[in-house]
Amino acid sequence: MVSFEALLESLQTGSGFWHPLLWGIAIVIAFFIVYILRGLGNKTYKKQTEQTKSFLSGNPEYEKEQMHVKGSNVYWGFTEVLKGVYDLLKKMHNGNASDYVMWFVVVMGVLFILVVML
Amino acid sequence: MIYNIPYLAVVALVLIGLYALLFKRNLIKMVIGVTLIESGVNLFLITLGYRENSIAPIYTGSPGGIMSLPVPQALTLTSIVIGVAVLALMLSLVIHIYRHYGTLDVRKIRRLKE
Amino acid sequence: MSEGMSKIVKTIASAAFPFIMIYGLYVIAHGHLTPGGGFQGGAIVASALAMILVAFGSIWTMGKIKEKQLSLFESLGAISFILLAFLGLGFGTVFFKNFLVDNNFLFGMVPETGSTFANFNTGGVLPLMNFAVGLKVIAGLFAIVLVMAYAIHTKEEKL
């Protein structure tokens, strides 16, 4: 059977290492810190006061259901900036089965030139 | 030169098959393209096993002499069997596609894209 | 296709059917002696069945044999093939071992090397495997053709 010591050996990657126990301790410490920080905030938190309401530049707050940002809109800005890239990729992924085969032929041709001609 | 004709036929079959796959819009024609490539590859295998003036590799009542290699023939048979299965599957999928899309044009069968 | 063809076609198909069938079964049975075997003979038999299907129509054929029965035969063929391989493991310690060869009982003769006349009683497990594959191919190919013909028929009905 697997010995416990074998499990606990550390991994050397060259510029760093990984030890299961150290990592376990680090995670516990991180949880502890998070717990303390949460406790600090919890003291001053009072329910049902002005403090719990969100502030939207003075605009009225909508219902929670209406405020949920839908999946497609989450990275709106990112996709807007990369519009050129996306248009290109859309043209590439056109869903035509013939083109799927064409890409295979193209890659084979390029590899052929690289391997055989050079 | 005469011995190269089967190889030329192989190249022609594979190229015609690829042409059908790349430029034909009808799904049935694409399926035919796949089977053409398959025939080309099978012909290639069979041709590889042939030796000049050889007889079929059957011992029963054989006249003696060189026999052509049986291994490529076995490979070809396996490939044909697989080809039948693939062909049946492709054709039944085409039937289903026609039911759902009402067309066999490959450019219109693109609900899955991007 | 679903209704069947004219009386002439039906009669000729019925007349030709036994001959094609026997030829196909011959190819299956002599698979270990001649070119051919389970798949080739099975394809011939299945084509005979497909001829009947075309001649008599898919509805009539569906009344005679169901797809479920065919798939049962198909899995029986596949199972007997695999079981023969497993029996090789049991009797001869190696998977796919030809354990029947050289026993003078069933397909057990060892032919002389070189050009001989056909001795049907040779080949060990190979003829048995050919039978198994033949059964599977007959059932499988015919099931495919039958289901396709039937699918086209239901489509016609819908329109």
Add this chain to the structure above:
Amino acid sequence: MNVPDYFIPLVVALPLLGAFLTPLVSRLSGKARNAFVVIVLGVNGILIGLLASDILTNGIRTYVFGATDLSLPVVRILFEVDAMSVFMALIAAILSFVGVLYSLSFMKEYSGLDKFYTLVLLMTAGMLGMMLTGDLFNFFVFLEITSIASCALIAFWTHKGESVEAAFKYIIISAIGALFILFAIALLYGQYNALNMAVLANSIQYTFLDKIALVILIAALAMKAGLVPMHMWLPDSYGSAPAPVTLILIGTTQASLYGAFRVIFTVYGGVFSDTAFASNVIGAFLVILALATMLIGVIMALRQSNLKRMIAYVAVAEIGYMVLGIGVRLNAALYNEVTQTVVWHPYTTTALQGSILHIMNDALTIGLLFLVAGSIYYATKKISVDQLGGLARKMKYTTVFFVIGLLAAAGMPPLNGFVSKLLIYESTYQLNPIIAIVAILASIMILAVFVKVFHAIFLGPEQESLKTVKEVPKPMLIAMGVIVCIILFFGLFPEFVITNIVEPATTAILNHTQYIGAVLGGV
């Protein structure tokens, strides 16, 4: 532990027998069939585990079909199992077992389940055959078996047009790929009169025809593995198949990737250790394609609204990491003028280790995410991220599994993705910093993709249309739980995994002389 020789064929034969027995067993009752399938795959998994423990300690083994000795190595059908093969077989065993366990309740309400389980078992048998065989033609046959079975499974929901379309695209791609592979095999056979990989590797000369065969094999296997720009079939089929089928499909793509490993490092291994130039060119090409795979995969994933398609694009990106190892290894080969041999830096081995470990990690994490997506579909019957929200309130176990899956896929410590990606970053950085930077960028974007999914699906207020959603049934939770346990184990004890599984696999795949020697007896 020593296992008898017949374990090697049994691993493939058992699922095959099970596949053909399933229609008969299902005539008894549905429960009997389910139990039968689970038992077959469970026993098969145990066999693979025993075989793996033997091979990993005692080294390479061969098995000849139909004869006790290898009197005619060129003709006999041969299984050759080394550490890399069993490493892949372990993945296949895990994926198929978990997939069947998951489909017990996921597929319950659909008809034709006897065919479903038959095909799943066939697919498993084909996958394992690809991984264990020592014969190129056998590889082709098993590849086709796997393709046919998986294509039929992708089209299992024939009432959906998308499934049928995806299956058609998949079968076209598979048929073309497999036929070209057969063509390449024929080219090799015509020259060396052998189909056995070891014999071929022993006698390969790297002639003009060999170069063509190499080109065709690499291109076709890369297409089957889903490398950009031949990846388009992958999101289609992954996204349209039922979730457990997708899980096992990951295994089939990785089996093709294993084929690429085998061809490059074993069959052409001797060539690449004699000449550095060809190796460098192919390596550079593969590195470029791998980087493109990562970037295009994640960029396309960002704008998907269909959850399964999105995960499928991330799966494409993960394939880039696996191919990167091959590319770096090939590209960093240096010809030493003095000793007249090709030498490699030690970091290339590390890169390959990272890639091989990443094969396992990708199967686990992406598989888990697909299972979570399937659970969401099962519970809500919706798959678009726009229609979902607030599911964390209803499905707490699924949420936890998703979080673990997303962190693992993004390479966060202490989960398994971190270790393999760390190995890849550190080693590829030494070849060219840009590679590592792109790899890290892709990882960050994977995290971004899944944070978006997590926000859109699990967080937020309860949706009106999702009031009646319940947690998924137990078999599905158990299936996901099994994967999560393995992920945590791999993440916490990486050194154990690497020394015991990954290092033997890497050594085995790089040592082509040993592979040849196992068949030809130390030529």
